[in-house]
Amino acid sequence: MNVALIGYGKMGKEIERLAKERNMNIVAKLNSQSTAISDDQLASIDVAVHFATPPTVLKHIEEWAAKKKHLVVGTTGWHNELEHVRKIVEHHKIGLVYASNFSIGVNIFRHVLQHAGKAFNKFAEYDVSIDETHHTQKLDSPSGTALTLARTLLDTVKRKTEIISTPPERKIEPHHLHIASKRIGTVVGTHRVVFESDADQIELIHTAKNRTGFALGALLAAEWVLDKKGLFTMDDVLGDILQ
Ligand SMILES: NC(=O)c1ccc[n+]([C@@H]2O[C@H](COP(=O)([O-])OP(=O)(O)OC[C@H]3O[C@@H](n4cnc5c(N)ncnc54)[C@H](OP(=O)(O)O)[C@@H]3O)[C@@H](O)[C@H]2O)c1
Known part of the structure; x- marks a missing residue:
């Protein structure tokens, strides 16, 4: 080829x-x-x-x-x-x-997230957010991967209807899905999804090593x-x- x-x-x-x-x-x-x-x-x-x-x-x-x-x-x-x-x-x-x-790992991660989102959809006490970290040369923010993961969550967690990537200077609304981006050094790419309730916190993390x-x-x-x-x-x- x-x-x-x-x-x-x-x-x-x-x-x-x-x-x-x-x-x-x-x-x-x-x-x-x-x-x-x-x-x-x-x-x-x-x-x-x-x-x-x-x-x-x-x-x-x-x-x-x-x-x-x-x-x-x-x-x-x-x-x-x-x-x-x-x-x-x-x-x-x-x-x-x-x-x-x-990456195959991220595509599997997204499928895991699809299942997780469907389960957390049934329990309104859980909030969810995404954060991503990349190297300082990255041109776009939030990362395309973070946006794809966020869309997967909008499809499954029905109480989340809008992605916000720059938090407004006021409190965010319950229907907002917040993506936080960090740029530092030479990090290849880390994406973290956090489900959070008063009782506990579940984190799903994908870290690209190279x-x-x-x-x-x-x-x-x-x-x-x-x-x-x-x-x-x-x-x-x-x-x-x-x-
Ligand atoms: N989908 C994925 O899995 C995935 C994974 C990693 C990165 N990405 C994305 O892939 C893109 C590239 O990432 P990278 O890390 O390789 O970036 P990079 O190291 O900055 O390389 C960008 C390359 O594009 C070239 N370029 C710029 N203008 C061009 C033109 N008009 N015609 C042909 N080539 C041109 C640059 O040439 P010069 O050196 O001459 O400027 C350079 O060789 C970014 O959008 C990044 O977000 C996607």
């Missing part, structure tokens, strides 16, 4: 390292200074993997879909444009897998999407495993 890396930063380099171990070929590595690639190079590409910057992502999806290349998109910060992207994908008849977090989990998930998605058409998430890639 021949892969183009759009974005050759921390994630692009980790994907390259793992791709070599899996006998995949990285045939293009593009950063902000790259010029157009040759027609021969383009013809050889099976899938383009995007881990670049949020402002570049929609333009790149449009360009690469028009080139009829399958896409795996890890770059975050664009998911409010999902319906626009769905139209592009359907128009060009390509496959695109996106996820705010490609970028390997994200890169591995993205490569699994790249292999999976080769014979697909449409817009998919990691739920589709992991399929039956998470049922």
